[in-house]
Amino acid sequence: MLLEGRKISKRFGGVQALSEVDFHVEEGSITGLIGPNGAGKTTLFSIVAGALKPTSGRTFFEGREITGLPADQICRRGIARTFQIVRPFASMSCLENVLVAAVNRHPERPRAALEAAARDLLGQVGLADFADQEARHLNVIQKKRLELARALATEPRLLLLDEVLGGLNTQEIQEAVEDIRALRDRRGITILWIEHVMGAIMQAADRVIVLDQGRVLTAAPPREVVSDPRVIQAYLGE
Amino acid sequence: MLAISVMNGLVIGVIYALAALGVSLVVGIMNVINFAHGELYILAGYFSFLFASTLGMPFAPAMGLAVALVFLFGLLIERLLIRPTYGNDMYSLILTFILSIVLQNAFLLIFGPYPNKPPLWVRGASEIFGLFSYGNQRLAALVSGAALIALVFLVLQKTWFGRIIRATSQDRAMAEWNGVNTTRLNMLSFGLGCALAAAAGVILSPVFPVTPTAGVPIALTAFVVVVLGGMGSMWGCVVGGLLLGLVENLGAAFISSGYKNVFGFLILILVLLVRPSGLFGRAKL
Amino acid sequence: MKRHGKGMAIGLVLALAFCSAAWAQDTIKIGVVGPRTGPAAATGAAFDEGIKLAVEYVNGKGGVLGKKLEVAFEDTAGAPDKAASGFERLVTRDKVVMVLGESHSSSALAQIEVANRMKIPFIVVEAWADEITAKNYRYVFRAGPSNSGVVNQTIAQWVKAENFKRAFVVAENTDWGIGIGKLTENALAKAGIPYESMITERNSQDHYVELTKIKAFKPDVVLAYIYGVGLHYFVAQAGETGVSPQAVVLDGAGPPSLWPDYWKNVGDYGDLECFVSSMHEKVELTPLAKLFREAYTKKFGKAPTDYKSRSIFDGILIAADAINRAKATDAEKLVEALEKTNLETTRGTAKFGLTPGGPDYHQWMPPMLVIQWQNKQQVVLYPPQAATGKLKR
């Protein structure tokens, strides 16, 4: 088990966003996280990544507790994320966006080496030509790729992807799924993945966790989830 | 010595609470610190001086008019300066800081450097329980200040408007979902915050005459009280104000009068260290 | 990167454009320093009046060295740093040949350093700290009261003459306040009068706690050395807390009790207050004093109240006289001429002490009066030969 959450609850004022969520992510897996809007998926991500503190409950990474650690420490432990609504460093160039992540991972390395690596990463996500442009000039899809490159530059063991397929056509979705699989297969990065494009997640994931109204509905391989009446109910009831 | 220090602490404490209520209201609802709060207090003092002393109006309508004008001025400030900065607390802070300096210098040009004092409501002094003699105008300020605080609480507790304010300061997002027009609410509460500063100004200016820069210590103490009581907590304001008034005056009487104002700031830093949300504050802003 | 550099270059051009200095001289300029803003801004107004009258008087008598006398007035705001840089500005930008004025000792102490460094004669008019002349700077003169002079010749003598039993000394935290407070304590101790003392903040609006401490001592006279509107708060609150009229309050500076807003700020509690002054309509020492009163009343449509308007008038007369006798405007000749001053002014004949070693060097001490407000009328109490009435309690 690479990541484990025990009885995680989160309240915002009067709203119970998560209640006693238990879940885990196996090392080397691609785990999907699905559920209707407002189910608490992104809240759970933010808690794992340290951007939010849970009201109660604990999180463990590689067997060690990470509950309540600040986001930058969790990042250094090996968890990286992308954001549902993209958050690039708008006034910095694409190269600098990736560099920020790289210099905090390897502050000891010379700038030139880090820059070369960052350019390489940008090339891998197809942004080689945009390296010296300010991030604000990219379109949304390019920004998502930039975020991915930035997350990869932190050299994570676990990557949290939040709706990276939005706005892509069928052909592009297929390519993206392949790319994500390659991340796991070639780099050995475990992936926890929130996605609304059901087909893609069912195709790529080894296991799927379903959240509904702040609770875990089920966690099982995709085939079982698809046929689970509770899941169908949850989506239809929306 | 003890008796008069406590008395003095109460009087000053009520005034602190009153001055801080306006700041607290605005912080609670808009998450904006109005740095020019003290200058609005002073502006009201000048207005009431102008209407009562120069134009010869009776003091009560002069005060009312002064507060009303500052309220309108507050609406204007909100519309022109604060509204474009929502979501950027730092920028509103910078803007109102500059505004406070601009107002101070405008006062200097218009009213000159001398202190101005609206007419007293009552003259003379009274013996209190045979213990000490106390200025009647100060006693009047105490009574009217306390009455005004009570009125504010009544409005907050009992009226529809008060409920909206309390709901919004507790959870802005929820209030928005429930259909509160937050833009208009912001404008109104900023204006009210300024009006509260003005009310403190008109009540206190007969005791402590207004000068162009006299608003600075008023605003600073109001900030201390607000942080002490907890950002956005109205009760915190009253308790914090009284506490500060008492601590300052007892400290001045028994420790050192020169360090009177340091006690407040020290308490502030201590409270922030131990309980960053203040005595009655919400956990996080 | 590139744009930064260009921005910088623009700044440079701007700076160069500003740096151009040229000055034509068809008048002789002297500088006046004094507070036009700050806690004693009223002194600046009084200086302004005195300057206008003095310039008219001097130029009416033929000016200085055949040229017109011109006065540049620099605001010092009662802040020593502004005072020092204002003094410097007068010398370097306005090219004045001599500077006079000031009524804050802390400011004057900062200015005498500049005067000494820049070698510019400086006549202090209304800053009283002994150190100003006690430093024995060659270029520094004082044509006005000194702390020790006021205390030893006037205040302490008055306290003894009125037979006060217990005194409380309240002094503001400035060079003037602390200095005159200590001198008063020494004089009281010497006279065997029990006393206590306290330092206060000159801008404080609330003196209740301090007054409670004073009341507990049960004094019959309170010697208050607070310059500025702070004195008004003190006098009003002394009445409210019942310190007065049990004790007589003396304003040890004077002018604050004469400012137009005195009565507005202190109300009924202002009556029976005493203060120090060098001017009273029934005690005019020289014909020039009468002339001043008439010219003032004619020009400003009111009787002169703040004696500091007359002090600066005297100062400018002394300066003009020295320039005329020196027949030059260079500092060394002016200092020599000033040292030989023997001029009738509104407050008697001005002559500077020449014995080095103490505060009397380059010092001329004009006579001072103690006056009491009795039904809003000024009654001179001290010295006895000038008295127009008796102390009322």
Added chain:
Amino acid sequence: MTTSVKWIWPAVLVGMCLLPLGVGIYPQHVLIVSLFYVMMAASWNLLAGYTGQVSFGHAAMAGIGAYTSGILAAKAGLNPWIGIAAGTLFAALLGLGLGALCLKMGGIYLSLTTLAFSQILHIIIVNEYEVTRGTMGLQVPGLIPEYSKLAYYYILLAATVLVLFILYRMIHSNLGLNFRAVQNDETAARAVGVRVLHLRVLAFTAASAMAGFAGGLYGHYLLLVTPEIPSLDLQFYVLAMTVIGGMGSFVGPILGAFAINILAEKIRDYGEYHVLVFGLVALATARFAPEGLIGVWRSLRRRPAR
């Protein structure tokens, strides 16, 4: 880098060296004061512009430097240069403490705490007049035996170049990369491992040290240290210069400090309006051109290209 860039900084430096020659003493004084404000505004910009910490205690830090050095020199007879070093160090330590104290708090709390700090300092200075001489001002010895504006100008210029050089290096290193990331998006910055809290404390310490250094030099130039140095008025000037010049840019505060100081001297001739005028300009800039003069300059340059 284009070739024009390589010569522009040395050219500016040479220009700055030649600037005071052949002008009167008074313009020299204005230039010296401007250099002090350049150091203050540029280092405050590190806090407010680069790390989003609107500190109202920056002038107080200058006061710490000025009083530490001044008291050591005037009361203990210490060499002013050692005093300035001590003052810089003391300001840095206080900055470290204050920065650490404010870590837990949000932005507004930080501003109010620094405000409280500056007020406490002011009250201590006024009350301990036997040591500090309170509002009377502490007379301190000069940095050089023979008083000379020109010499002071070059000392301050050297100090300014030093401070700006350090700032430039900071901003153009990994640290600066992190600052800009935080400035852009704090949450995203944390998520890629930027130690936001460390950065803040570091910036606070460095900026405080620079303010302490500038304050120490300034005090020994004025020969008089007064509570006007650690005052809210001076804080206002620093803030307004930075805002008008352009917050968050390297050149903005430098430009702002020079422009405002020189304009203020020009406006001074027309009476006591200068602070008001200057406040209104700052208000309009903050409201309508939040990137300041630099921002206006950039958008003017960009427009014709489009």
